[in-house]
Amino acid sequence: MKKFSVTLLALGVMSAGNVSVADDKSLTIGTNNWAENIAVANMWKILLEEEHDYDIELSDVGKSVLYSGLASGDFDLSLEIWLPTTDAPFLEPYRDRIDVHDVWYRGTGLGLVVPSYADIDSIAELKEQAERYEYQGGPSILGIDSGAAIAGLTDDVISAYDLPFDQINSSGPAMMAALDGAYSREEPMVVTLWSPHWAFAEYDLKYLEDPKGIYGDNEDIYWMARPGLDEDDPWLTSVLNAWHMDDDSLGTLMARIEETGDPEEGARDWINDNRDLVDSWIDDASG
Structure with a gap:
């Protein structure tokens, strides 16, 4: 896996202050085969590679490998963890070695x-x-x-x-x-x-109604990362923390990918059609 250099590059003073990104902009994103995970992983791959000069590798693995890989640094980040119930058993063994960041989707x-x-x-x-x-x-x-x-x-x-x-x-x-x-x-x-x-x-x-509550209540989706990513690449951390989607935005992204049959093509089309929303994540991070 390609890891970040800890040397940071100052990009200059903007209206809100200094914005820094890592010199080595190579990332491995751990993914799984859920439709929304495929959708957002390809969306961020395109945004970061084509508009911000990153080199992104998507690695599709099982849940247990995903969490152990984040804890060991084999993956840099993953874009989906459901809490407080669904993914809690996967997180628990690595709670001190995985950084859970902000919510990007509420009410699963x-x-x-x-x-x-x-x-x-x-x-x-x-x-x-x-x-x-x-x-x-x-x-x-x-x-x-x-x-x-x-x-x-x-x-x-x-x-x-x-x-x-x-x-x-x-x-x-x-x-x-x-x-x-x-x-x-x-x-x-x-x-x-x-x-x-x-x-x-x-x-x-x-x-179907679940009166025993086995599946739990509605949850939120967070993104998570290996320890130290926020220090190695504070700009990326800020951007992903500013990222939010709802049923309409995420639903149309998944539908476009399903329609095209190609995750990258569908995600690229969706980005072009939703430029204001995408730009708002970048602007919020910069501001």
């Missing part, structure tokens, strides 16, 4: 999702309707990578609600392809999903 959702035409409203009702949700030979909940936090929480849900279901783990795209097929035939299907996600713009979906 997480849980079991069905098409709105499904005659069900609560996770508890799945037990009585199990036969309607058969997939590959038995009642099933379609999920993503088994190492994801939502997969572990879903195992807890199956146990807590005594559901006669198996969780089928695969990739996010594979799960969405199965949901798309069921939706087009207006068949029941239950999947693990989260907000923000482009699926809620493409399909009429609903979360």
Whole structure:
């Protein structure tokens, strides 16, 4: 991994003071395969490389590797940690060796999702309707990578609600392809999903109520970094702390990437269409 030089380059005095960035502007960003993570990682790769002369490597890894890699300095930063519940178990072993920075998205959702035409409203009702949700030979909940936090929480849900279901783990795209097929035939299907996600713009979906609260309350998304990044590159830290997105801005970014089928192309198009918002993050950091 390429690490920052600790030598800083003064860029000059601006209206709000001195702004400094690292001499060696090489960064490795740890990513995972969630749709919003892919979207914002490629957005920042393009912004930093094409407009601020950074050299960015995106490294797609599992959750456990991501956190251990940040703690050991193999990655410089990662753009997504859900707190206070979802990602807390991944952070806990490295709490003193990972710097959690500012919130950039508020009010996430997480849980079991069905098409709105499904005659069900609560996770508890799945037990009585199990036969309607058969997939590959038995009642099933379609999920993503088994190492994801939502997969572990879903195992807890199956146990807590005594559901006669198996969780089928695969990739996010594979799960969405199965949901798309069921939706087009207006068949029941239950999947693990989260907000923000482009699926809620493409399909009429609903979360099943979770009266036991296994999935927790709405959370916020922060970015995190290896220790010392704020000292090595205070300008970048300020920019990322100034970064904020909401359902509209993040949803349109993910939708553009899904439409183009290319994360970099979609992110670049979105940046061009949202120049005022993007510039505000840079201006806020500089000011």
